[in-house]
Amino acid sequence: MNGNDAAHAATGVGQLNALIGGLEDKLAAWAEATSSWLGTTGKVTGTGIDKFIRPAVAGFMSEENSLLAGAGFVAAAGLLGEERSYIAWWQGADMERVDALANFSPQSTSRYVKAEWFKVPMATGQPHVTGPYIDLLCTDEYVLTFTHPIFRDGEPAGVVGLDVTAQAMERAALGILRQIGPYAVLVNAGGRSVVSASAEVDAGDVATLAQGAAEFPVGRQFSIYSATA
Numbered sequence: 001m002n003g004n005d006a007a008h009a010a011t012g013v014g015q016l017n018a019l020i021g022g023l024e025d026k027l028a029a030w031a032e033a034t035s036s037w038l039g040t041t042g043k044v045t046g047t048g049i050d051k052f053i054r055p056a057v058a059g060f061m062s063e064e065n066s067l068l069a070g071a072g073f074v075a076a077a078g079l080l081g082e083e084r085s086y087i088a089w090w091q092g093a094d095m096e097r098v099d100a101l102a103n104f105s106p107q108s109t110s111r112y113v114k115a116e117w118f119k120v121p122m123a124t125g126q127p128h129v130t131g132p133y134i135d136l137l138c139t140d141e142y143v144l145t146f147t148h149p150i151f152r153d154g155e156p157a158g159v160v161g162l163d164v165t166a167q168a169m170e171r172a173a174l175g176i177l178r179q180i181g182p183y184a185v186l187v188n189a190g191g192r193s194v195v196s197a198s199a200e201v202d203a204g205d206v207a208t209l210a211q212g213a214a215e216f217p218v219g220r221q222f223s224i225y226s227a228t229a
Contacts, residue, residue, distance in 0.1 A: 020219035
């Protein structure tokens, strides 16, 4: 890269760090607040969870230029009672409740505990990003799900999460990627494309860093390849 290209790349990387880091920071703050609430409440009930979680989701969804398709909380089995899970998740501008009937069926627990976006943060105690993948449980769209574990008495008690469609991420990130280069690609931790400035790389494709290209870390779990092989 010449000096001008390097300056454009640095600006683009900074902008994408702000975009993705903003989502991660929002989620981390929400997880901390939710853990604090769980630590000070007595018996946990579905009604109590809804009263705490729904206003936060409504606030996120109403923010100007929000990228979110949905957000919410999924409790670990046992938080509300033996072998019982609970989902408090809403999507869209009209705040549609997601999968409310699952809260009345003990068999529904496995639908969440086996999902990557739930299983990984619960096992590691760390935030995680799943996707892009087709979200058959909620949006039925190609999405990224950012999840963060929450804790009660030092033990994982569930996750809070944010859904961002691949389309929304592309709208926000594509112009920034083009500042970095015509073949720049934003990839997830597994090296799969999330947004690509190159017409030859689609979302979900495995991307390989081109020889001599630069790689820039973005947020906690993403990277930018200035070009792909």
